Amino acid sequence: MGTFLQGLERGLAVIRAFSADAPSLTLSEVARDVGITPATARRILLTLEELGYVRSDGRRFSLTPRVLALGWAYLSSLDLGDIAGPFMEELSAKTRESCSIATLDLPDIVYVARVPTSRIMTVALGVGARLPAYATSMGRVLLAGLPEEELSAYLESLEAEAHTEHTVTSADELREVVARAGVDGYALVDQELELGLRSIAVPIRDSRGRPVAALNVSAHASRTSRAALRSDVLHPLQECAESISTALRRRGRI
């Protein structure tokens, strides 16, 4: 592995060491969190500072908005805003609910586009937010598209958490609901991630029929029943996913 650039690996790990719980870090905290020596942490932090990705007050380091340019490179290369945006707007207007697109980055799904309604808190689940795949409708339709060995490896290593009393956490049951999502072509998750929240998702497929992303509509459980999600939302959701899939293929994005 003479080609592997360890400095790059560690630099990216240092960026990811910052979070809501650790908005600023000292040099020795970075070294400890990433598992590198303080001397290496210092070289990385000074390099990132010189490049404008990190700033410091002398003792504590924090990230700068320039870091967003990295994620933006992915988002703009996917170009979902321009391509999928109008279709999502239409779906959201038709269903009067929020809709989102996510992709799989195991063990999580990652939000890549979102059209919120003003009725649900909208900022917290922004683009880039991650949720555990097993407990989400988008995660389940994406898991259903994995090769068997990848799905098994995921389920075997999974330590599923019961986010609510409804969360399916056993590997066997999860295998079943994922298989069901594959057969049905959609997944409906009812308050497994959060009490009061239901969502329904369908895959966005590439030209070979593989799910490359998922589209969902989420709704307050108090306002929208499971039956209503199936009878009123599923069909427009499927049409919207088909339109987005066609548009993405035409533009060569999937």
Place this chain on the structure above:
Amino acid sequence: MGTFLQGLERGLAVIRAFSADAPSLTLSEVARDVGITPATARRILLTLEELGYVRSDGRRFSLTPRVLALGWAYLSSLDLGDIAGPFMEELSAKTRESCSIATLDLPDIVYVARVPTSRIMTVALGVGARLPAYATSMGRVLLAGLPEEELSAYLESLEAEAHTEHTVTSADELREVVARAGVDGYALVDQELELGLRSIAVPIRDSRGRPVAALNVSAHASRTSRAALRSDVLHPLQECAESISTALRRRGRI
């Protein structure tokens, strides 16, 4: 400069080489765009692929959603979604217009939070989007907070583009409108970035009174006059910025 990690610098530059215009790149395109040898480009791309940030079909490389985790590290460490979100929701409901927060990464502003209304296309200007500082209301209140020498350096190197017939592009005039924004405590930009779009912005200040971010409301020109932005929007906008500033300070984020 023995501390500088060139591999890290180049790795980040390779990630940023991808965009809406270049969603996938060959090894030699990456080498040319970043200004490195093909051998170096190969090492970087293989390292990024092994880490899961890049995938390839053998010939063309593209970014994966894992790249979003980098930008997310910044966003979650700022924690604006949780802290500013409720105040922004309230402002958006009160004014019935979209509102956003951006920070300065010269020569651009970078969107870090956004509450869209369904009346304006919402996805395209998502978090991470960049706009030229000089032509935006948020940019102008942030430029007004720069030390004199930084502002001068920015204005001297600026090649301002006339996005519309209204765009202020001369350095002298820009210095004037920026000074005006500093004195007034807000900036109003009328169709300088895009015909039909007006926006008004105020600074979010840290405990020493320095603008660390800006909050704006944007509206269709056909629906909202300049006078209405001043009489109906400015006051709730200022109150909202004050609330966000207080909340961010209390939580130690600024």
